[in-house]
Amino acid sequence: MDALSSTTHLHIAAWAVGIILFFVAYFSKPxxxxxxVTHMILRLFYIFIIVSGLLLFLNYHGINDMMYGIKLVLGVVTIGLMEMALVKSQKGxxxxxxxxxxxxxxxxxFLVGSYLPVGINLFGN
Structure with missing residues (x-):
């Protein structure tokens, strides 16, 4: 379990695939x-994203509780907005x-995740 929760690779890979699937589903005919099928596979990736993000949160929130909490909430809101956009466009x-x-x-x-110590080092800190 440590390999799944000690690095961000699984989380970033799940997000990358999730974003691609989201745009494929969103721009497909309703x-x-x-x-x-794409939407159902995307929902499976939502689970991967949430589980990997939760494991990262549980392992690293002690570094900066507030920022990791904000990142967790923003991640869940992002997934919610993805789902709502797909459902709305599906219904026409x-x-x-x-x-x-x-x-x-x-x-x-993404910017909050990049700021965190375990994230991608975009800001040089």
């Missing part, structure tokens, strides 16, 4: 069968607000 309704919200919250989440 009535396409492949969209449903306008999901652009959720899509814009997703992009904004994802960027903030």
């Amino acid at each position: 009535d396409a069968k492949g969209r449903k 309704k306008n999901g652009k607000g959720f899509m814009i919200g997703f992009i904004v919250v994802f960027i903030i989440t």
Whole structure:
């Protein structure tokens, strides 16, 4: 279990695949069968993302409790916005607000994760 929770590789890989699947599903035709399959696979990756993120949180929150807590909440909000954008567009309704919200919250989440000591070192700290 230590290999799954001591590095961010699984979490970053799950996010990368999740983002790709999200955009494939979002820009597919609403009535396409492949969209449903892609959406279901994406939901499986939501579980990978949440579990790997929770393991990282449990291992490293002692370094900076507040920032890791903020990152956890932002991550869950990001996944919620992804799901809402897909469901809205699936029903033929306008999901652009959720899509814009997703992009904004994802960027903030990514930047907060980059700031954390276990994250990608973008800021040189």
